[in-house]
Amino acid sequence: MDQTKVKDLIEEALSLNESLYLVDLVISENNKIQVTVDGDNGVPLSECIRISRSVDGNFDREVEDFSLEVSTPDISHPLKLKRQYVKNINRILKVKTDTDKLEGTLVEADEDKIVLKWKVREPKPIGKGKVTVEKTATIEYKDIKEAKVKIVF
Missing domain, CATH: 2.30.30 (SH3 type barrels.)
Known part of the structure; x- marks a missing residue:
């Protein structure tokens, strides 16, 4: 899985809502993509779905098998940005x-x-x-x- 391409797709999706920003992106060896986004005023579930669909729609699952998870930071995780x-x-x-x-x-x-x-x-x-x-x-x-x-x- 090309991390640069994934990050570019996420940034493109985030650009549609300037209050949102990328906190973390992790791609495991078995192509599990974990995206953590936050927002200045929180992140509605609809935005997580929109970002997920934006990334998912740009990859062919016949070519690359992957799982994608878009979430917000857990309250137990430290602040990063x-x-x-x-x-x-x-x-x-x-x-x-x-x-x-x-x-x-x-x-x-x-x-x-x-x-x-x-x-x-x-x-x-x-x-x-x-x-x-x-x-x-x-x-x-x-x-x-x-x-x-x-x-x-």
Whole structure:
């Protein structure tokens, strides 16, 4: 299976809806094609079907036997693209770097970095008791080892 041709067909199908973008493309040795797409405002099932038909219609199953799966990212999978971070502003993220594990609300995502905010209880500087303090962390994308959206019920 020609990965370049498959990717070109997917990009062509995605170009019809500019809010959609390719997150991942995996083609296994036995020609199982797994396409993961996301969108700035989510991805309706009809779009997954449309993308699948667009790719499937351009291959002859008599020549190449393959299976095709078009899906959206699972909530348990880490964020991969900067565009996914922008989509998840105001959601709680769990972020791992080489030195830290942070959890906070994503308040900003630009071309180079993200900004997380969270509240913590710390001892008062003078006297007994604790006080709530707001913390902020700015993390460059290159330092992020893994970032996942936290599911809150």
